[in-house]
Amino acid sequence: MLTLEKFSIGVGDRFAHQAKAQLTACVMAEKSGVTVIPVWNKSNREHLIVGSEPASVRAAADAAVRELGWKHPYHVDADHINLGTVDRFIDASDFYTLDVASAIGQPAPAADVAAFVGRHPELIGRLSVPGIAEPFATTRKSVEAVAAKYLFAVQEAGRIYRHVAERKGADHFVTEVSMDETDLPQTPPELLIILAAIADEKIPIQTIAPKFTGRFNKGVDYVGDVKQFAKEFEEDLAAIAYAVKRYGLPANLKLSVHSGSDKFSIYKAIHDGAKKFNAGVHLKTAGTTWLEELIGLAEAGGNGLAIAKEVYAEALAHKDELMAPYSTVIDIDQSKLPTAAEVNGWTSQQYTSALRHDQKNPAYNPNFRQLLHVGFKIAAKMGPRYLDALEANEAMVAKNVTANLWERHIKPVFLGQ
Numbered sequence: 001m002l003t004l005e006k007f008s009i010g011v012g013d014r015f016a017h018q019a020k021a022q023l024t025a026c027v028m029a030e031k032s033g034v035t036v037i038p039v040w041n042k043s044n045r046e047h048l049i050v051g052s053e054p055a056s057v058r059a060a061a062d063a064a065v066r067e068l069g070w071k072h073p074y075h076v077d078a079d080h081i082n083l084g085t086v087d088r089f090i091d092a093s094d095f096y097t098l099d100v101a102s103a104i105g106q107p108a109p110a111a112d113v114a115a116f117v118g119r120h121p122e123l124i125g126r127l128s129v130p131g132i133a134e135p136f137a138t139t140r141k142s143v144e145a146v147a148a149k150y151l152f153a154v155q156e157a158g159r160i161y162r163h164v165a166e167r168k169g170a171d172h173f174v175t176e177v178s179m180d181e182t183d184l185p186q187t188p189p190e191l192l193i194i195l196a197a198i199a200d201e202k203i204p205i206q207t208i209a210p211k212f213t214g215r216f217n218k219g220v221d222y223v224g225d226v227k228q229f230a231k232e233f234e235e236d237l238a239a240i241a242y243a244v245k246r247y248g249l250p251a252n253l254k255l256s257v258h259s260g261s262d263k264f265s266i267y268k269a270i271h272d273g274a275k276k277f278n279a280g281v282h283l284k285t286a287g288t289t290w291l292e293e294l295i296g297l298a299e300a301g302g303n304g305l306a307i308a309k310e311v312y313a314e315a316l317a318h319k320d321e322l323m324a325p326y327s328t329v330i331d332i333d334q335s336k337l338p339t340a341a342e343v344n345g346w347t348s349q350q351y352t353s354a355l356r357h358d359q360k361n362p363a364y365n366p367n368f369r370q371l372l373h374v375g376f377k378i379a380a381k382m383g384p385r386y387l388d389a390l391e392a393n394e395a396m397v398a399k400n401v402t403a404n405l406w407e408r409h410i411k412p413v414f415l416g417q
């Protein structure tokens with residue numbers, strides 16, 4: 001089996017220009033004594049919006065690895081795929097995020113639910129999991145209800161897994177199962193039941209992305225009860241450690257935190273929990289790199305700043321269309337969005353202050369930031385004009401991309417700093 005390393009960071013490179021700047025952050029981590037391997041992820045939705053092919057992600061990753069002499073593993077993630085979208089990722093990817101969130105709640109055959117509960121009497125009653133103070137209390141009925149809710153989704157993950165394994169060979173890729181893009185979080189006892197079902201389905205899962213408690217909006221901080229998150233995160237880690245032993249799942253199975261960029265208020269809890277359980281972490285940061293491109297362009301001034309302003313003006317003009325596909329993962333107060341005319345009058349510093357995620361800066365505007373986060377389609381439409389600006393201002397953009405990953409993400413999550 002292709003084994004995923006203990007610590008990994010998902011990075012998104014919408015326009016395939018920042019792989020080297022991203023990998024530089026992993027090189028800096030390495031120099032500080034912790035190996036964090038990069039996983040370049042791009043979903044089918046992003047490929048469709050940008051008009052790119054999965055092979056371009058592989059090519060950019062390979063080139064960056066060659067250029068920087070990176071000796072550790074790295075992966076290319078077919079992000080949030082399903083049976084309908086996975087085929088174009090077979091050649092380029094060696095990491096598959098099987099997204100079964102939309103299958104949650106779809107009914108599995110009643111006989112399958114009964115068979116699952118019959119196979120797992122250990123899940124019923126008082127369930128003592130090492131590392132969790134209060135034993136979980138379940139009944140046959142409650143386990144049946146959880147199985148009825150998730151079994152079809154896990155079976156669907158099995159179908160996608162086998163589809164990929166038949167085409168690539170089971171030893172040639174890393175499997176993640178994601179359930180994050182749904183309304184309700186999965187509780188730690190639910191996670192345990194889901195893992196039992198995944199083991200039954202014989203999916204060699206190395207990472208799982210549940211929906212955690214609280215809001216994980218794109219590119220902005222966590223919104224929710226940090227204490228409750230910390231408690232559930234630790235209980236999830238305990239449930240995983242237990243499931244690995246009890247059900248023979250891969251020993252390196254770890255949690256994946258999706259929409260993980262910029263969740264500064266929970267990074268300490270993630271770091272401390274992983275340390276306590278000697279567990280790995282996959283932190284997915286995706287779209288935050290695209291925002292650093294805009295910051296770099298704005299900071300460069302001249303044509304770069306003009307392009308950054310144009311992206312905002314167009315994003316504002318098309319906000320409903322841009323926001324629609326991301327409605328569950330953004331919270332934009334439209335009354336706090338500056339007008340295009342206002343932004344057109346901004347200096348470099350005004351633009352970067354509004355966009356850069358520095359909560360101590362009174363000019364920081366999370367609404368402005370979230371709208372631009374979903375606005376990459378505008379830059380994609382600009383085509384070569386946008387890409388030329390990236391290339392003309394490469395140093396300024398790269399500096400921001402690297403610093404964001406290193407200072408604001410890798411340091412707090414993986415080094416506890």
Ligand SMILES: [Zn+2]
Binds near residue numbers: 080178180209258259
């Ligand atoms: Zn996700």
